[in-house]
Amino acid sequence: MRELNVISAPALKHLIDSGRSITLIDVREPSEYALCHIAGSRLIPLGDLANHVAELDVNADHIIYCHIGERSAYAVAYLTKCGFKNVRNLQGGIDAWAEKVDSSMPRY
Numbered sequence: 381m382r383e384l385n386v387i388s389a390p391a392l393k394h395l396i397d398s399g400r401s402i403t404l405i406d407v408r409e410p411s412e413y414a415l416c417h418i419a420g421s422r423l424i425p426l427g428d429l430a431n432h433v434a435e436l437d438v439n440a441d442h443i444i445y446c447h448i449g450e451r452s453a454y455a456v457a458y459l460t461k462c463g464f465k466n467v468r469n470l471q472g473g474i475d476a477w478a479e480k481v482d483s484s485m486p487r488y
Contacts, residue, residue, distance in 0.1 A: 386469045386470055387471065388476070388480075388483060389470065392443060393477075400441070400478075403437070403439070404421035404443050406446070407429060407444060412423070416487075418445065427488070429458060438462075438464050444476070447475060448472060448475050449470065450473075450478075456468065
């Protein structure tokens, strides 16, 4: 059975390339973000997410990612509890993005 709140790296790439409006949120730490990130993403470390919920559009399409998908899964669950309807986790995180979409991106 397919999880409803996930998106694969290739599907996210297609979504970005289509020009559709999405909000990319990186919930890793600043040092991880400095190493590599998806262009156009906004850094909100998981520990700070609760302090930034009011800044986010509850009706926008949000894609959340971290290193391998664990922290972002917590963020998706939290935002869903806060009433966000269109929030998905990047399956495999930035590691999957580097492996399947952007091989020039550093992996760690």
